[in-house]
Amino acid sequence: xxxxxxxxxxxxxxxxxxxxxxxxxxxxxxxxxxxxxxxxxxxxxxxxxxxxxxxxxxxxxxxxxxxxxxxxxxxxxxxxxxxxxxxxxxxxxxxxxxxxxxxxxxxxxxxxxxxxxxxx
Amino acid sequence: xxxxxxxxxxxxxxxxxxxxxxxxxxxxxxxxxxxxxxxxxxxxxxxxxxxxxxxxxxxxxxxxxxxxxxxxxxxxxxxxxxxxxxxxxxxxxxxxxxxxxxxxxxxx
Numbered sequence: 001x002x003x004x005x006x007x008x009x010x011x012x013x014x015x016x017x018x019x020x021x022x023x024x025x026x027x028x029x030x031x032x033x034x035x036x037x038x039x040x041x042x043x044x045x046x047x048x049x050x051x052x053x054x055x056x057x058x059x060x061x062x063x064x065x066x067x068x069x070x071x072x073x074x075x076x077x078x079x080x081x082x083x084x085x086x087x088x089x090x091x092x093x094x095x096x097x098x099x100x101x102x103x104x105x106x107x108x109x110x111x112x113x114x115x116x117x118x119x120x
Numbered sequence: 121x122x123x124x125x126x127x128x129x130x131x132x133x134x135x136x137x138x139x140x141x142x143x144x145x146x147x148x149x150x151x152x153x154x155x156x157x158x159x160x161x162x163x164x165x166x167x168x169x170x171x172x173x174x175x176x177x178x179x180x181x182x183x184x185x186x187x188x189x190x191x192x193x194x195x196x197x198x199x200x201x202x203x204x205x206x207x208x209x210x211x212x213x214x215x216x217x218x219x220x221x222x223x224x225x226x227x228x
Contacts, residue, residue, distance in 0.1 A: 004163070045164075045207060045219040059215050100169065105214040106154050108175060110163040 002026040002109045004096045009114030016086050016118075022079040022096030022111060030054075030074035033099035035107060036081045040092035047105065048094070049081065057103075064090075086118045122146050122210050126220035132228040133198055141193040141223045143208035148188050152212040155184055155193045159204045167206075168193065195225075203227050 008020040020036070036048040049060045049070040058070050069082040079096050093115050097107035123146040133139045143153065151171035158164040166175040168184035171191060181196045195202055208220040 044221045045209070047217045095163070100166070103214060105211040105217045106166065106169045106209075107156075107164070108166045110165070112161070112163050 002098065004098065004109060004111035006094065006096050006111045006114035009094065009116045011117045011119060012086055013120050014087060014118055017082070017084045018086065018116060020081040020083065020094055020096075020114060020116070024077045024079065024096075024098070027098070027109075029072075029077035033103045034072060034079045035097045035099060035105070036068075036070060036079075037095045037097050037107065037110070038090075038092035039095070039113070040089070046092075050099070050103065050105070051079070052103065083116070086116075088118050090116060091118045092116060121216060122149060122212065122218050124208055124210055124218055124220035126206075126208055126223045128223060129221070130224045130226060132226050134228045135198050135200060137198055139195045139198055139202075139225055141195075141206055141225070143186075143191040143193070143220050145189045145191070145210055145212075149210045149212035151187050152210055153184075153186070153191050154209045154211065155182075156207045156209065157202075157204050158207065164207070198225075200227075 003025045005023045035050045039045050051058045051070045067085045071080045093113035095113045096111040098109040100106040100108040125144045127142045153171045155168040156164040172184045183194045185192050205222045207222045211217045
């Protein structure tokens with residue numbers, strides 16, 4: 001059974017940093033592109049970032065480019081999101097999601113999410 | 121950015137009846153459309169991709185149709201576990217993928 005478990009969400013002040021983690025199991029983690037998707041209160045879902053199976057290719061939504069960094073450790077089946085210069089508009093549930101194939105941006109499995117609240 | 125508009129925002133249906141949810145794209149996306157279901161406190165679940173292909177393990181009562189700018193998710197013979205939030209997503213431009221605001225399917 002595929003499982004994705006996020007952790008690291010917290011209440012953080014504007015301008016602060018936070019690192020999210022996602023522990024994956026039940027599939028060959030190093031075969032798949034992985035993503036972060038967020039859902040802010042009162043707004044729709046927003047794709048945030050992706051990383052290729054080998055970590056060599058990364059992409060970001062314009063809203064987080066230059067502030068967030070995605071990474072992975074295939075030896076530990078783990079995905080990460082380093083978030084710097086956090087803003088109030090980054091407040092959201094952050095989901096780790098597995099790509100259906102190779103960079104399709106179709107998300108066939110999601111975690112339960114971890115809540116990030118940016119507030120003073 | 122491609123804007124996805126879902127309608128209605130809320131749909132009230134009795135168990136055992138069918139439901140039709142709509143999703144409109146602001147420009148032609150071919151069949152690069154997916155549908156997801158989300159229940160409170162749970163992870164979203166992929167239902168349909170390619171506008172009409174059911175994901176692994178999804179019951180046959182869920183079906184998707186459409187192409188271009190107009191898409192439909194149909195659920196026949198609603199069961200209690202089907203009452204949830206439903207989102208559509210376009211991935212035509214896969215780095216600028218966008219979601220609709222969702223339709224809440226509630227028990228009438």
